[in-house]
Amino acid sequence: MDTLLQQIVNGFVQGSVYAMVALGYTMVYGILGLINFAHGEVVMVGAMVAMSVIQLLIGSGLPPLLILLISLIISIVVCMTLGYGIERIAYRPLRNAPRLAPLITAIGVSIVLQNLAMMFWGREYHAFPSLLPNNSHMLSGAIITEVQLLIVFVALGMMGGLLLLMHRTRLGRAMRAVAENPSAAVLMGVNINGVIAITFMLGSALAAVAGIMVSANYGIVHYYMGSILGLKAFTAAVLGGIGNMRGAMVGGLLLGLIESLGAGYIGDLSGGFFGSHYQDVFAFFVLISVLIFRPSGLLGERVAERA
């Protein structure tokens, strides 16, 4: 019973990270109708930058929370710039090109980012400095650390803020208008290029936060962390219904739970044949099953089939 609850807690924490990254995928997809393959690498860059900033400041005697805040801000700014750059270089010139073209440039961007990160930060795993006291609380049998609590709260807060932005502000209305019908939005005086750029930057900011969260949770940063995380977050977005922001949140949390429960129990279920190192496989099977049985996702209304 305790393990069950523990798995649920872990799944929820991991799920909120997925949800944050999935939002980036789903926002871009909602507006441009394309999968931003480089998004996972933006998460990685966010984590790496934050790590470097923290390492620089950790000896300066500033209070840990302030250091965390500074690193968060710097990494958000870097990632937003990066997101803007990616959109500008790899996507905008190809907006009317055949579908294959932006997919290939996106792959190119993600390879370039990965290798640049490897050159800059090296091949090895880095320890993410722990700033917050590693206190943990008992939650009727399950252990949850303060870092994990913070992750869940920040994620929920940011998602709430994002929903408010989308539905209560002029910018949000412009974004929804572009997603609905770009040419009509232009006629209504919406600056499409601006809106798309802002979408990329918002998604990248979320990615930066998610990158810091996931590395604070595991205490490890690595240049290759972006690709598998990106794959899972994409799965989360599809699970919830790609293009749908609430869907991305639900899908992220759900995928986190599926993964952690699956990894926890697969050993027992398969009689010891499969172990928890197959954790990364679950997301893939979830993705395949969703695509077979409900391609529009749990909350998606639009049919995903489009030429």
Place this chain on the structure above:
Amino acid sequence: MRNVLKHLSSKDRRGAWIAFVVLAIVLLALPFFTDALFGRGWVRIMDFALLYIMLALGLNIVVGYAGLLDLGYIAFFAVGAYCYALLGSPQLGLHLPFWVVLPLGALLACIFGVLLGAPTLRLRGDYLAIVTLGFGEIIRIFLNNLNAPINITNGPQGISMIDPIRFGEFSLGNTHELFGLTFPSVHLHYYLFLLFTLLVIFISLRLEDSRIGRAWMAIREDEVAAEAMGINTRNIKLLAFAMGATFGGLAGGLFAGFQGFVSPESFSLTESITVLCMVVLGGMGNINGVLLGGILLVVLPEALRHGSGPAQQLLFGKTLIDPESLRMLLFGLALITVMLWRPSGLWPSNQRRRELVAENDTAQL
């Protein structure tokens, strides 16, 4: 090789035959020249180049003809390689002959291709890209972990002591004396791979101008229009995918027999990207272009490996970037720049030109 293809397709028979004979002699003599001039290591590199070209030609069917982005193509290579390795090594104690194992590997890869393609192909192309990307990673996870509790793949250590490719008593793993010439193992593999590469080129050429090939290109250009013309887009796309996977599996089997050792490390995403880069850089949908891309991307990294270290020493006084990551960085940049400025690749296909001409004709009517 490229010249011959150009001539054959333009039906210029006489010139084609002369070029063909000259080229055949050059290709047959090539390993001996290379061996004498650059050393045996380069013959080995040529063998790998041929394997890569086979892979690139297979991927060209998927990406170039049908316009479907497959980011986990190396997984099919892995399936073929591991099929050969498991059925022809002490790992499971099986030693099935080459001509059983190789087609089996290709068939298995084909089945995997169908299984993977079926759920995604009725959706948009992006989904296929991400599912194949995932599949590429998953295959590696399985290969890495299927060593316990029952040891099937031997995990990260990989499978070694794989049987060499053998026709009856004639093993390609040994040096042979034929017609007064000495044929080392790498030379023999070169000829075998050349044969298979030519076979793949031949099939690709025949497919390109067939009903199926035209259907693939129609789907690539406009799926809705293709469907309206009565093409069963889903089956045709599945066919492209399965065909590409089959070639991948075939190349994988040859790789395992040649190398004598397979491990999950050889089948990383990097390899998928390398093959994709060959297709994109050379020219999607054009066999000549793909051949050019394949040759370039095997030779250049080798040159980079030998040249970049000393060059950096000279410029900065130390090695800042190791050649491997420099190679991937350049591949990534190549993908971006080619798509932005020359989407049809270094050697664009005639098909696109023909499409443009046809458009002008109808405009005049």
